[in-house]
Amino acid sequence: MRAPVDWLNDYVRTQASANEIAATLTMLGLEVEEIESSDIGPVLVFKVTPNRGDCLSILGLARELAAKDPAKYAPTELFAQAVHGFALGDESKRLPDTLVTIEDLELCPAYGARLFESIPFKPSGDKIRARLVAGGMRPISVVVDTTNYVMIELGQPLHAFDRDNLTEGRIVVRRARSGETMRTLDDMDRALDDQMLVICDAARPVAIAGVMGGADSEVSANTKNVLLESAHFSPASIRRTRTRLGMNTDASYRFERFVDPQGVQRALNRFAMLLAEQTGVSPVEGTCLVSAPFHEPRAxxxxxxxxxxxxxxxxxxxxxxxxxxxxxxxxxxxxxxxxxxxxxxxxxxxxxxxxxxxxxxxxxxxEIPEALPSGATPVGGEFGKSAFVSSVRRAALRLGFTEVLTHSLRDTSPLDLGRGPRVRNPVSPELAMLRPSLLHGVAEAAARNRGRNLQLFEIGRVFTSESERTHLAMLIAGRLMDDHWSGGPPPPADFFALKGHIERLGDLSQAQIEFKPLDDPRFHPGRQAGLAAGGQDLGCMGQVLPDVAEALDIPKETFVAEIDLDVLAAGRTDSIRYAPISAFPSVRRDMALLVPKSVPYGAIEAAIRNELGSLAERIWPFDIFRSEDMPEDMHSIAVAVVLRRSDRTLTDEEANEARERTVSALKALGARLR
Missing domain, CATH: 3.30.56.10 (Phenylalanyl-tRNA Synthetase; Chain B, domain 1)
Structure with a gap:
């Protein structure tokens, strides 16, 4: 917003310098960024927070200054006229109600119109032209300039229609119909939809409400008769329309931030006063004002x-x-x-x-007095789940991952299993849903960084219709490390690399993460797994389906995982148990097992641990073998088991007996020794 000091002096009489005015406004919360010079003197350039649309006007600034110090910033006669609505004659006279029809009072709670006839085409007055230039606007003609002047002065956008180009000379305010189009003042054809509010004549749209007028009804050198619009529109409706069409105008900027619904008549009257001063043309007697009942704010x-x-x-x-x-x-x-x-x-x-x-x-x-802080100093640091989530973040960074942050609002994605909650009034169709998963976000980040070796993660909230939870998403693609002088190709990102990272993160919660069969349509059929801990589902991991990867423009060999940190955090324990290292030697026993292909290795390891308990110090597979003399549905898995007691040395007989017990237990899975 640009406010010439010369213009402010019309509303508050002051001897204060531009710097003093700027300091006063800044202390009132309206920060003046700079003071520029112009042909009519200094111009204050400032930004207004979105909640203070009432200050996007000369009147609004004058109101703040006069309230702060009425002796220093004395309200003028023009200020008093503005407060009383610039009353013109008998305000009770009305134009025919048929002049304006509102079909959606929710989106347009108030619409006023005045008629002007036989207006000459001429430039606006020198003072108005100079103030518009200082305010950052280009003078065009007396009608257009006066609408812009009133908008800056009172904060109420106006729009002038060439009434001779309006079918039946009347206005209908309604939602656009799907498939309708119109050409706007910037000579662009705009496709409309039923979420947009438009101003129409009896036949077609002639303006996009609160955003921009139409080329077919614009005021030109041939215009004689004008229908002047002053209205109050729903800020959410204007924001939605402006976003969908990608249009930013001075009018939409103000309507989005709320325009005084009681200022509709005032702006019409002020325009009539200024136009009469410049052209001698008075309005047709009466106003057409259609509005919903005004609800007084509560005390x-x-x-x-x-x-x-x-x-x-x-x-x-x-x-x-x-x-x-x-x-x-x-x-x-x-x-x-x-x-x-x-x-x-x-x-x-x-x-x-x-x-x-x-x-x-x-x-x-x-005026707030200076005082040293007193009282007990609060204990700093993080606790509980917050501390756990921070430890997961630090661990992911230590593993070489890069954190990304993505938007919580988006559209549906092929990496979603379900739909998230819909937003009632989205700013755009692409931001219409709260994310049900973090996978799309890390995939988007990977697409923007395609061609690199990627290890990405994100921690954030995901949403369902019932709740919101904290998740961790991980993505790896490309190679796991850069080239090394020792030679040999660096290992590629694969399923097992990601599995190892997940196990490392699981150690933070002292939880044993289980990997189990999964049938997820988002992932490669043979390269996916469900995650569980303590009997609760934890998440999933797998290679993104090649077709999905292509659609998302990410590498074909991309592996992702998503973990519910709320579940992982709930199962953690803050207590750490220490146990002495056994002074007695361990014994290793290997078993070559013939196992059905349908049995996952995790089930084998779980059966061994269940049978041997604390006697089994470590279990791992070291070979997988398949030959033609084996049954078609079987393969060989070689498993090593390290046995150790804490109180004495194991004998060979005890180790062999433990091996035999293990083999017997594995028969329940259909496994046997080769």
Missing amino acids: IKVRESRWTALLGMSVPRAAAGSSLVALGFNVTEDQDGLMATAPSWRSDIGFEEDLIEEIGRLWGYD
Whole structure:
């Protein structure tokens, strides 16, 4: 927003310099970024937070300055006229109701129109042209310039239609119909849909509500008769339309941040005053104003004890009330504080804390007394699940992974098993769903970094209709390390490399992660596994199906995993048990087992541990063999078992007996010695 100081002086009479005005506005929370020079003097350039759309105008800034220090920034007669709506004659006279029809009062709660006839085509006045240039706008003609002038001055966007180009000369406000198109003022053809609000005549759309007008009804050198629009539109509707069409305009910027619904008539009247001054043309008598019932904001209680505690200073109740009244609030005194009702232009006020912020702004944050902190120093650090998640993050980084952060809102993905909750009013179709999985996010990051050796992970929330949980997603692709001087190709990323990483992370929770058969359509049939810990499903891992990998533009040999950290964290223990190292030697026994192909190795190891208990110190497979003399559905797995006792040396007889018990136990799985 650009605000010429010369223009501000129309609304507040002050001897303050531009730097003093900038300092006052900054202390009020409207940070002035710079002061530029122009032909009419200094121009304040500042940004407004999204909740303060009421300050995107000269009137809004003047209101803040006058509330802060009415002696230094004295309201002028023009300020008083603006407060009273720039009343013009008999406000009760109305144009025919048939001039404007609103079909969706939710998206357009108020629409006003005035008619002007026989307007000459000419430049606007010198003062208006100079102020528009200083405000960052290009002068065009008296009608267009005056609409822009009123928008900057009052914060209410206006739009002028050439009424002779409107079918039947009337306005219909409705949702667009699927398949409708229109050409906008920037000479672009726009495809509309039924989520967009449009302004139509009796036959077709002539403007995209709150965003931009149409080329067919624009004011030109041939325009004589004008229908002037002043309206209040739903901020969410304007934001959605603007995002879908990829259009940013001064009007949409203001409508998205809320425009005063009670300012519709005021802007129409101000335009009429300015146009009459420049052309001598007065409006057709009467206004057409269609609106939904206006709901008065509820009164909010603000307690004196509460504002003293939050602000850290004592503000007298009378001063607090005066501050709120100066900002336009309706205030009454309550037993232990105040009751305040926000004005129509302050949509950001909804809670007691909002009122306390207003009291603090007007009283002055620089008035807060300095005080050293006191009381007990809180214990720092992380605890519980938060500490566990941080340890997982650090462990993944130590394993060579790079962390990525992706958006929680997105569209559906082939890496989703189900659909996440839908967003009621998404800013775009691509951000219409809360993610049910993290896999798509790491795959997107891999696609942006294609051609590199990738080890990526993300920790974040995933969502279902019932809950939200913390997950870990991992992705590896390419080679696991760079070339080394010793020669030999670096190992490629594969299923077992990712499995090893998962086991390392499982050690953090002291959980034994189990790998079990899985039938997941997202993964390669022979390269996938389900994950479990303590009898609970933990997640999944596998190679992304080649067709899915191609669709996502990631390497064909891409391996991913997703782990539910809530489950893993719940099973962890903070206690660490120490055991002495046995002073007695171990004994190794090898077994070459003929095993059905349908039996996973995990089941074999579990059966051995179940039979031998603590006697089995370590178990691992060291060979897989297949020959023609074996049954078609069998293969050979060689398993090594290290046995050790903590209290004495094992004898050969005991080791052999343990081996025989193991072989007998494995028969239940259909396995036997070769």
